[in-house]
Amino acid sequence: MKARKRTASTPYSILGLLAIEPMSGYDIHRAANETIGHFWSESFGQIYPTLARLAKDGLVRRVADATPARAGRRRTTYATTARGRAALAAWRKRPPVLQPPRSELLLKVFFCDPRRAQDVLLHVRAARAFEQARRATYRVWRGRIRREAADHPSRDAWLATLRYGELHARAVIQWCDETLRAFAAAS
Amino acid sequence: MKARKRTASTPYSILGLLAIEPMSGYDIHRAANETIGHFWSESFGQIYPTLARLAKDGLVRRVADATPARAGRRRTTYATTARGRAALAAWRKRPPVLQPPRSELLLKVFFCDPRRAQDVLLHVRAARAFEQARRATYRVWRGRIRREAADHPSRDAWLATLRYGELHARAVIQWCDETLRAFAAAS
DNA sequence: CTTCACATGTAAAGCGTTACATGATTTG
DNA sequence: CAAATCATGTAACGCTTTACATGTGAAG
Secondary structure: OOOOOOOOOHHHHHHHHHHHOOEEHHHHHHHHHHHOOOOOOOOHHHHHHHHHHHHHOOOEEEEOOOOOOOOOOOOOEEEEOHHHHHHHHHHHHOOOOOOOOOOHHHHHHHOOOHHHHHHHHHHHHHHHHHHHHHHHHHHHHHHHHHHHOOOOOOHHHHHHHHHHHHHHHHHHHHHHHHHHHHHHHHO | OOOOOOOOOHHHHHHHHHHHOOEEHHHHHHHHHHHOOOOOOOOHHHHHHHHHHHHHOOOEEEEOOOOOOOOOOOOOEEEEOHHHHHHHHHHHHOOOOOOOOOOHHHHHHHOOOHHHHHHHHHHHHHHHHHHHHHHHHHHHHHHHHHHHOOOOOOHHHHHHHHHHHHHHHHHHHHHHHHHHHHHHHHO
């Protein structure tokens, strides 16, 4: 009779997406990439088994396809149930578990050999380019939210997570610039 | 004859710390928390088995204790070998694998019910307090590096990772403030 | 004499990705 | 008809944490 672990937020990420709109597993994967991709990710290997479990537990249910498959195999669309939305609300209230941060880039910087700094600065430049590219993505997303979700009740919440991405990208780019300058001066 | 996975950076984080100074497994855990803790973490369950494997592979070796145990069980101190340092240098050159970001806080914000926004804003306030506290830690660390590593060749690299933490904390705090303001205005 | 800090290690379980298997339909 | 896209699902593997097991010496 021990307290089980219950840390996994994968079921809730799925529940949350289905609460916005009924979707198939395939859609969930795409929607995750296109909306919460800068701070969350789910693979098919997680999505399909989790959907099956949620359905068994009565937190989601199969529904008729609103948008039937355009091509390929027959799809299975899921929607949340009242119990599913209640579970989501309860999860939302619980304080988020902050996962230990892990940045291999910073690890390489920390263990950087000053005589071989160029090896690592290459990675810093790549990181800068990556964040710069993401900034462009964020601009696209911002336009999409403004156009397609102008009156949606969750609009402000979506803009807030987007804003996080922008501020994060700005901070990373500034850090890359400062670091590149500091090591250029040193060499 | 397939290409094996080889993603794990745990052995390199250990190798990197041992390259700075010979240490025991217990020390590695503490050093990780006190120097790279804002972007990396290792648990004992990883450290001890990894140390054993690295020793077997000849990348680290047991050495006599420089600082013998002050209390408790006899400790085992490890140092890097030439092969270990070579492996570390090779790893440093490889582009870092960027791990999919996962922020449960942002997930809760994204799936926030606008009518129950207070539930989530509580988490935002906690996150702000957390980052604020970390800022104080960073000030302590900065002083320690200036005092104790003034002439260490890796000084600039260590300051760079510290600077990352500071910029990150600043960005998060700004985001928290903006978000709290936006939702206060809306309610 | 009990508690705390030091110290090492193993076992189990959870989480997550990757690779693989399968298959239908559209597009070139 | 080949390739791309849509779509679902399983199996294997690897990484990491948590819990447990064990034991010592110092401090209060």
